[in-house]
Amino acid sequence: MSIPPASGPAAGLLGLVAHDSKKHDMVAWATEHRHVLSRFDIVATGTTGGRILDACPELRLTKLKSGPLGGDQQIGALIAEGRVRALVFLVDPLTAQPHDVDVKALMRVALVYDIPLALNIASAEMLIASLEGERG
Numbered sequence: 635m636s637i638p639p640a641s642g643p644a645a646g647l648l649g650l651v652a653h654d655s656k657k658h659d660m661v662a663w664a665t666e667h668r669h670v671l672s673r674f675d676i677v678a679t680g681t682t683g684g685r686i687l688d689a690c691p692e693l694r695l696t697k698l699k700s701g702p703l704g705g706d707q708q709i710g711a712l713i714a715e716g717r718v719r720a721l722v723f724l725v726d727p728l729t730a731q732p733h734d735v736d737v738k739a740l741m742r743v744a745l746v747y748d749i750p751l752a753l754n755i756a757s758a759e760m761l762i763a764s765l766e767g768e769r770g
């Protein structure tokens with residue numbers, strides 16, 4: 635993986651992650667807001683990132699490992715390093731995840747470092763509206 639350095643007009647990475655049943659919502663959200671997302675360097679778990687890039691190939695998005703294979707932990711590590719500005723993590727509350735410990739750890743580290751964390755589309759809409767306003 636090659637994560638861009640933390641500098642430039644939109645410093646700080648955006649993290650994008652979605653469980654399988656939420657990937658369609660993530661792609662629709664990213665497509666709708668691609669003009670805002672294009673101002674940022676993005677990191678995403680592998681499958682989520684691939685789906686977003688299929689729809690929005692212009693985005694500066696680094697695909698990490700798939701969530702169950704350590705991708706959630708990679709994003710958590712970037713949060714702990716102070717690299718992540720905000721995280722959209724569309725979780726499936728109705729399906730057990732084999733890597734539930736990783737899911738909880740990612741949410742927990744986002745809380746520990748007090749970064750904006752959107753766990754559903756309603757919150758993701760508010761988050762992106764805030765980013766759009768900030769960045770003009």
Ligand SMILES: O=C(CO)COP(=O)(O)O
Pocket residue numbers: 651652653654678679680681682683699700701702705706737
């Ligand atoms: O499992 C995930 C988040 O917990 C997401 O991983 P993928 O984007 O690789 O499906």
